[in-house]
Amino acid sequence: MSGFFLLLKRDLILANRNRSELFNPLLFFILVSTLFTMGTTASPELLSKISAGIIWVGALLASLLSIDSIFRSDYEDGCLEQWLLSSHSSSVLVLAKIVAHWIITGLPVIIITPLLALMLHLPTESLTTLMLTLLLGTPVLSLIGSIGVALTLGLRKGGMLLPLLILPFYVPVLIFANNAVQVSASGLDASAQITMLAAILVLAITLTPITVVACLKLSVE
Amino acid sequence: MFQFFFKLAAAPNFYRFSSKLLPWLAVSTLLVIVVGLYHGLWLAPADYQQGDSYRIMFVHVPAAWMSMFIYIMMAGSAAIALIWRIKLADLFVISSAPIGASFTLLALATGSIWGKPMWGTWWVWDARLTSELILLFIYVGIISLYNAIEDKRSAAKAIGILTLVGLVNIPIIHFSVEWWSTLHQGPTVSKLDAPSIHLSMLIPLLVMAVGFKLFYLTIVLLRMQNHILLQEKNSTWLARKADEL
Numbered sequence: 001m002s003g004f005f006l007l008l009k010r011d012l013i014l015a016n017r018n019r020s021e022l023f024n025p026l027l028f029f030i031l032v033s034t035l036f037t038m039g040t041t042a043s044p045e046l047l048s049k050i051s052a053g054i055i056w057v058g059a060l061l062a063s064l065l066s067i068d069s070i071f072r073s074d075y076e077d078g079c080l081e082q083w084l085l086s087s088h089s090s091s092v093l094v095l096a097k098i099v100a101h102w103i104i105t106g107l108p109v110i111i112i113t114p115l116l117a118l119m120l121h122l123p124t125e126s127l128t129t130l131m132l133t134l135l136l137g138t139p140v141l142s143l144i145g146s147i148g149v150a151l152t153l154g155l156r157k158g159g160m161l162l163p164l165l166i167l168p169f170y171v172p173v174l175i176f177a178n179n180a181v182q183v184s185a186s187g188l189d190a191s192a193q194i195t196m197l198a199a200i201l202v203l204a205i206t207l208t209p210i211t212v213v214a215c216l217k218l219s220v221e
Numbered sequence: 222m223f224q225f226f227f228k229l230a231a232a233p234n235f236y237r238f239s240s241k242l243l244p245w246l247a248v249s250t251l252l253v254i255v256v257g258l259y260h261g262l263w264l265a266p267a268d269y270q271q272g273d274s275y276r277i278m279f280v281h282v283p284a285a286w287m288s289m290f291i292y293i294m295m296a297g298s299a300a301i302a303l304i305w306r307i308k309l310a311d312l313f314v315i316s317s318a319p320i321g322a323s324f325t326l327l328a329l330a331t332g333s334i335w336g337k338p339m340w341g342t343w344w345v346w347d348a349r350l351t352s353e354l355i356l357l358f359i360y361v362g363i364i365s366l367y368n369a370i371e372d373k374r375s376a377a378k379a380i381g382i383l384t385l386v387g388l389v390n391i392p393i394i395h396f397s398v399e400w401w402s403t404l405h406q407g408p409t410v411s412k413l414d415a416p417s418i419h420l421s422m423l424i425p426l427l428v429m430a431v432g433f434k435l436f437y438l439t440i441v442l443l444r445m446q447n448h449i450l451l452q453e454k455n456s457t458w459l460a461r462k463a464d465e466l
Binding site: 147151152154155161164165167168169171172175176196200203207211214215218221 | 355358359361362365366369370375378379382383385386387389390393394396397398
């Protein structure tokens with residue numbers, strides 16, 4: 001486990017030294033959400049219906065764009081190869097990278113969400129549900145995204161390929177999260193959807209690191 | 222038995238074996254599909270509710286079955302390729318992917334044509350339509366990943382992993398999409414004890430399903446042969462074969 005915390009600490013320090021990496025996804029998230037309101041009529045009634053969807057799609061795109069660089073610099077300077085060769089369990093190290101990515105890009109998005117929810121007229125009673133779905137859902141986005149990154153790592157024209165590969169797999173998270181918010185907005189109990197999201201998260205944590213390691217080994221071959 | 226499969230897994234043996242098999246497969250594909258279409262389009266009675274327009278079912282339903290059947294075959298083959306490192310299994314995965322994508326597209330297109338007179342709209346965001354559409358995206362993703370990686374051997378391994386990732390995700394996607402209200406009619410054939418479809422319609426449907434599977438087998442063998450020819454173009458056995466011709 002010591003390898004896990006060492007790598008996590010290193011990535012967080014690196015992100016702290018390079019603050020733009022911290023703020024770019026967040027700014028992107030806010031901008032996308034703002035553009036959505038300008039793309040529709042910004043009437044409060046319409047917004048209150050679709051605001052959860054806007055916030056979720058914004059968070060999803062922010063995660064997608066930022067995940068592209070998760071292994072990039074380590075791949076280019078050769079660190080990645082050394083980790084795969086080291087005596088530490090590769091899947092634990094990969095999990096540390098993913099957790100670090102989520103803390104750097106996912107957590108700020110969740111923290112800024114109440115403000116955006118206010119601006120987008122989200123019904124106040126469903127804000128807690130939205131926060132809970134983001135808390136359970138955004139780690140899944142980072143986990144699934146890292147598979148796509150590991151598969152396209154060595155490619156020069158991987159840029160447009162990555163969304164094509166992983167966006168279909170984001171569908172369940174988006175559906176359950178939005179369903180939970182809709183249900184809670186109409187005053188019903190959303191625990192079924194929340195539980196499903198938690199189950200997806202557990203499944204993703206269990207299976208993703210192993211898959212990512214297999215893909216990375218292909219990419220560094 | 223195992224000996225037979227191991228021998229078959231070598232490219233020259235597979236090439237010879239499949240060349241012998243292909244004419245038989247092609248002829249039986251044609252026969253079964255012609256019989257199925259004749260029964261479906263002429264002999265089967267018109268539906269009491271949908272009239273003659275239900276007959277597109279004899280293409281639509283088997284195509285939708287194939288879209289999932291091919292994916293399962295690909296996933297099984299990808300697992301075999303990962304575990305036993307059989308190159309032929311890799312070839313099977315990449316040869317199947319475009320066929321699966323085509324059947325998925327066919328199912329979506331025929332479903333849309335069927336939906337216009339029945340539901341009054343070309344497209345609805347219904348559970349099965351949506352998950353079929355996402356399946357198409359996954360197929361396209363697999364094909365483009367294979368095309369993007371230049372070293373074809375690692376490309377084959379990469380799409381094998383992606384196929385297996387999809388296998389875990391497809392049921393989750395399907396059930397998540399079912400949370401929406403469903404317009405599509407429920408399954409009418411899989412209720413084996415008392416299918417809610419009349420026998421005169423069920424038989425052509427099953428014949429068409431067999432015909433489509435034979436068609437898939439024919440095309441996948443042809444495509445695998447093509448891949449072998451491309452990959453082994455510098456090998457001696459192919460040079461000898463070319464000399465014979």
